[in-house]
Amino acid sequence: MSAATFRFGEGNPQYDAQGRLRHLLSTEGLRERELLQILDTAESFLSIAHRSVKKTPTLRGRTIVNLFFENSTRTRSTFELAAKRLSADVLNIAVSTSSASKGESLIDTVDNLMAMQVDGFVLRHPEAGAAHLIACHLGDSALVVNAGDGQHAHPTQALLDVFTIRRLAGPIENRVVAIVGDVLHSRVARSQIHALSILGCPEIRVIGPRTLVPEELSALGVHVYHDLQAGLRGVDVICALRLQRERMVSHRLPSLNEFYHRFGLTPERLQWAAQGALVLHPGPMNRGVEIASEVADGAQSVILQQVAHGLAMRMAVLTILAGAAGGE
């Protein structure tokens, strides 16, 4: 099907005309059954990392392009490895933001790659909505995974986080989850909130300074705290966020030290949460800013498991989206 005949399935560009998940742009608007299917499929991929041959033939013959307009280590390398473990061919393109202009040139880049008969794009871009733009442009002709667009969404990170919570903390329907730190600039936090809500998380809290936690979040059914001790009380899972120093306008924070002093996760403060509460962090960490090394490397930290889960999650997402390409 050409891009011109693309139609929205149920008004959401993530779905094709048959209602199948064709692109993953945001956790917002995902249906619970798709979310559960993604989590269950990731579970099946997890064990493959422990076999002698860490590959399946699932995407043999397909080509996936990693198109990154922003720096990334974990996300880019796990997407690359995920595609390779599915036997796809991978093209990595890192575009420096300074040399690329927006809008039309992104579409031009994608059109040129499409002329090489590629099957999918994993896109990271500093502009919110970049992945939507490309998905709408491509329609059914190739899959698009949003690997982070501006401050809008980072769905695979949120999915691997809820996957980690479900595996290591138990059913999400009875866990209290707190997201701590720079929520304002965080595409991860937004995607986490949507994913957790869809999966029936009974209480989602966001904790951070007034300048970094928008009050409007309470409209999403989230409980907003500006005091770490009050916010952590009884919490089963703590999702720390990276303080986005590169996005930080100076007036939002007096200093990084001040942030650590009030909101940094230290071993003492971890005691305020429920016993054995899990600590997640999407990486890269600013040790001594949002998290103390003793916590990051401590017994309650599942940060490295998140990375392993991220690989399985990205294999699951690519498989499900590529699967929707088949059939009529």
Added chain:
Amino acid sequence: MTTDWDVTALLAGMARDLRPLIDPEQAAMIGIFTGGVWLARTLHAALGLQQPLGQVDISFYRDDFSQIGLHPQVRASDIPFDVDGRDIILVDDVLYTGRTVRAAMNEIFDYGRPARIRLAVLVDRGGHELPVAADVAALRLNATAGAHIKLRGPEPLRLELEQRRLQP
């Protein structure tokens, strides 16, 4: 339409035919989801195999993935023994085109290099499209392409045979 085949008796026959072929100390069994796993549970116990039962979900190995996509419910494959050098009994409910068995063998070889694989099925319905043959089959039929043969379960196991009209 359901038939009056006695699946329990058919399973007993499969176990009887398998017994002379295997060494229960060394041999291991793998069931293919879903029906093959149901049957394998019974056979595994009947044969007194020492290795824990394995199971494979071949969804990621199907040769028609690009036509039909991913099965909505994928279970985790689990082979809890070392495949290298082992005698493996692969169990499935119905052998038809042979493509499922091929996919399962591809998956098993990604775990290691078995010494041999034997195939045990409840029904060999004919219509093979690949050079795959069952070492043990409780029923050997020559079903027409429109026939629909399915094992229902897990409790009780029932074998269904339905003659569907061919699609126009």
